[in-house]
Amino acid sequence: MKLIWFGHSCFLLDGSKKILIDPFVPEGTIDVEPDIVAVTHGHADHLGATVSLGKKTVAVNEIAKYVSQTGIPTEPMNIGGTITVDGVVFTMTPALHSSWLEVEGAGFYGGVAAGFVIAMDGVKVYHAGDTALFSDMQLIRDLYRPDVALLPVGGRYTMGPDEAMIAAQYIGAKLVIPMHYGTFPTIVQDVQPFKHAVERTTPIRVEILAPGESIDLSL
Ligand code: NI
Ligand code: MN
Secondary structure, eight states: OEEEEEETTEEEEESSSEEEESOOOSSSOOOOOOSEEEOSOSSHHHHTTHHHHOOEEEEEHHHHHHHHTTTOOEEEEOTTOEEEETTEEEEEEEOSSOOEEEETTEEEEOOOOEEEEEEETTEEEEEOOSOOOOTTHHHHHHHHOOSEEEEEOOOSSSOOHHHHHHHHHHHOOSEEEEESOSSSGGGOOOOHHHHHHHHHHSSOEEOOOOTTOEEEOOO
16 A cells, blocks of 8 residues: 655545545645545545545544535544445544534534544554544554554644654554644644654654655555
8 A cells, every 4th residue: 555645634545445534735736536535624624625526535424414415425433433435444533623614714513523543455544633642542552553653743733743752652653654734834843853753762663755755555
């Protein structure tokens, strides 16, 4: 399986299926035809192009309801649940964050914010969504043993690099990829010290990707 980071929290898992997570990029469009779109929460920088992509969408009940009203097939789920869609296993994990759906300036309830552990082709990827550090990340390690963790490090709206260092240790994935930083002036971070600190003190590898860059996750 290959993983591509388009920037912000948007990743493509490119394996036996193409799974696009949080389809928002700050500039331009996401030039890919996914089989499934997974959305962590309703904020515009995550829901992004979900409706215009028009592909089968996995999301928490409230977002799935909103998306399905536009005629798009959905797979609603909620925190703690696991479903299999076209052979790909999605587990919805908690995230310490807020959520709402912004429609033409107004906002309405978007359910709770979430993350996902996605298992495909023998590789398990944990996308944390937008979240603070929480100690139950250790349960995500114990229950799902993710191989890769995609962690927000931008601060202000999510945890920053210091908290993400603890998160990386709680989750125990061999590979960590930082996300949700640098997109806006309010979440600028130098992620090199984070990489150095994690790699100096743990066996965990941190890969800093450039937008559009991919990495092979085949084990
Ligand atoms: Ni958010
Ligand atoms: Mn966000």
